[in-house]
Amino acid sequence: MHLKGNELGIVVSHRKPPTHLSFIFQLNDDIDVKVGEFVEVPIGKYVLVGRIVLITAYNEYLENPEFIRDHMQRGLSISARFPIDIGRWRAAKVEIIAMFSGDRIHPPNIPPEPGEIVYRAGTEVLRKLLGIREDGLFLGTMYGNSNLKVKINPESLVRLHFAVFGTTGSGKSYTVGVLVEELLEKNFPVVIIDPHGEYFTFREKNDDMSAVAKLSLLGLTTRGYPTQIFYPSYGGSGNLSLNFSQLNTDAIAEMANLTPVMRDLLYLAMRNLRDSGIKKITPDLLLSTVNEIASKWGFYKKTTLTLSRNISLLKELGIFGTGFNPKDIVKPGQLTIIDLSGDIEEHIRRIFVGAILQELFNARKKNLIPSLLVIVEESHRFAPQEEDTYSKTVMRKIAREGRKFGIGLGVVSQRIVGLDKDVISQCGTKFILRIDTKTDLDYLRPYLEISSEEDARRIPYLPTGVAMITGRATRYPILINVRPRKSKHGGSFI
Ligand SMILES: Nc1ncnc2c1ncn2[C@@H]1O[C@H](COP(=O)(O)OP(=O)(O)O)[C@@H](O)[C@H]1O
Ligand SMILES: [Mg+2]
Known part of the structure; x- marks a missing residue:
């Protein structure tokens, strides 16, 4: 033997x-x-x-x-x-x-x-x-043993969430790309929150000659994937609007940059509208209710005026409309990209992320859409450690409860220190690429299931495209050479 x-x-x-x-x-x-x-x-x-x-x-x-x-x-x-x-x-x-x-x-x-x-x-x-299974997701070959194809159980990733961490240029998006290709081939739907607009090339075949040659050695060929792209409605363009009625009060408050007193007023007005059974709350309806409530509760004129002005300004941004139907976003075997690379204010961008994730979560709870995976690039911007944002609340919720409802979360970040610890700790599997900042490595260390110090010491020296997999997907931490992409990688445009 x-x-x-x-x-x-x-x-x-x-x-x-x-x-x-x-x-x-x-x-x-x-x-x-x-x-x-x-x-x-x-x-x-x-x-x-x-x-x-x-x-x-x-x-x-x-x-x-x-x-x-x-x-x-x-x-x-x-x-x-x-x-x-x-x-x-x-x-x-x-x-x-x-x-x-x-x-x-x-x-x-x-x-x-x-x-x-x-x-x-x-x-x-x-x-x-x-725990490698023939029908698993083929992510690459074992580092130092190219005969061993590392195929991991999709369930462990999708049900128990995962994170992809590494310095800029270490190969995070490329690794995500490979993982997504594998899931799409299993007919699983994937949604990517894409703040850099780097995933649109998924439709196209990989045309990098050395990658094509390596693929053929692995018995694989290039291909593109069904891809749909949504752009937030903003300043007159985009194809994904938010339905004001469906927005949570916290989200409106954050979008409108409200002070605590203005928030109080907003909450009272929203509660009043909801209590009176109104289904379709528009910004105009909210504005008139704010005025009513303000005089009833004796809010300062200045508070009322500023709140009204901020809500009117929101209206001007052109982000509100009929909203979106989660069924249009999630389709088996399809990649859906939410391209947030446009010139949008960061706090509005965050609300889009929060609102989209919340809608997908609700739709899963009601079983209106198939089980899916949502990948959030630049996760530290949407689930920051130091700030409470609506998007963070929703991401935490999915991280904690997604498993029950068949919605998996994949977080990607190069600034681990800035990422919410709750979210990190809920990620069952971590793909660690090269990390060369000590602060990021120290922050991450308590969450790594690494059995020997030797492994952690290798992280700063990992070559581009080599990932350490640690956590639920493999019983033991291993290093892999992430396989070449079948579709075109777009990360190098940024
Ligand atoms: N597994 C890989 N095989 C081949 N090239 C890779 C691999 N991973 C990364 N690269 C190269 O490194 C570049 C940066 O990778 P990328 O995933 O975009 O980095 P980031 O960590 O910033 O997301 C890519 O454009 C690609 O050329
Ligand atoms: Mg990237």
């Missing part, structure tokens, strides 16, 4: 004898193996699986500094007088992750015996360890 070429060495009892949690093995000469690689040791009816965490190079002839100094003083090379090639050996320390008996996985509880043979972990064992 084990190819001779995969034999790496022999378990030894040098200094620290093996335990059920870790062991040291002596590496065969000329074996090329790296820290982070997985190994397996068959013992009886079990196969132990572990990961190399440290490699040490020894040489008994070079242990004594006095001896070495003596030889240096004689002006002779040591290798001329002593067989130092024979004295050299390398030891690898392995942390045991799991034990398999057949397909069953057990926690480690038996130490390997000194003398047992250590092999490079086979594809089969890795598949079992990582």
Whole structure:
């Protein structure tokens, strides 16, 4: 079963004898193996699986500094007088992750015996360890083992949410692109909140020659995907308006930049309108109610005037209309892009995000649309840690309750420090690309299910397009080379 070429060495009892949690093995000469690689040791009816965490190079002839100094003083090379090639050996320390008996996985509880043979972990064992399924989403190949296609369970991502983090240019949007391609091919609908307008190229085939060549090596071909793009109505353009009646009072208050007193007045007016059973609340109706309520409750004239003016200004922006039907936005196998790259004020942009997500959530609750995934690029802008925004309230709600209603959330950010901790902690799986700022890494560290410090230390040095997957999607943190895109990537335009 084990190819001779995969034999790496022999378990030894040098200094620290093996335990059920870790062991040291002596590496065969000329074996090329790296820290982070997985190994397996068959013992009886079990196969132990572990990961190399440290490699040490020894040489008994070079242990004594006095001896070495003596030889240096004689002006002779040591290798001329002593067989130092024979004295050299390398030891690898392995942390045991799991034990398999057949397909069953057990926690480690038996130490390997000194003398047992250590092999490079086979594809089969890795598949079992990582819970890889043939029908999973093919995101890439394992870093350092291109034979292993990493295919992950779509359920774990969509039901338990995920995050994609990394410095600008590390490959976040590209990774999102690959994930979306896979979901669309499974006929799953995806909505992307796209503040940079970088996803519209999904319709087109990838025309990057090196990517096309790599795809064919993987047995894949280029293609485009059904894509629909919505632009918020603003200043006379756009095809996605907000229905004023459906807006939550918090959203209106935030959009209109209200002070606490003005908010009070707005709340009273809105409550009055809702209590009187009015279904269709328009900005004009709200304005007249505000005036009524203000005189009844004795609000200052200035408060009333400013509130009225701010609401009238909102009306002028041209964002209100018939609203949108979630059924038009969510269609099986289709990517829907909400392109927010236009010249819109940030607080209005946030309201669009909040209102769209809220409508989709409501529609899922009533089962009016199929289960879906919503991906929010630049998540720190819509769920900021330091500010309470309507969009954050909705994103938190989906992060906490989406699972029950079949709405998955994917958050993408390069400014992790600015992103709401509640949202981060609800993301079951994290795709971590290169992060080179210490503050971002420190902020994220408590949320990483990383079993060894070694993994966290690699994050700043990850090449573009290499992602660490940690959390629910794989049982154990792994690194992957994200596969080439089948459709065209648009990220480089920004
Ligand atoms: N898996 C990958 N394979 C090939 N090229 C990639 C990969 N990931 C990223 N790139 C390259 O890096 C560039 C930046 O990636 P992108 O995903 O747009 O970064 P960001 O993290 O800023 O979203 C892309 O335009 C693409 O050229
Ligand atoms: Mg990007």
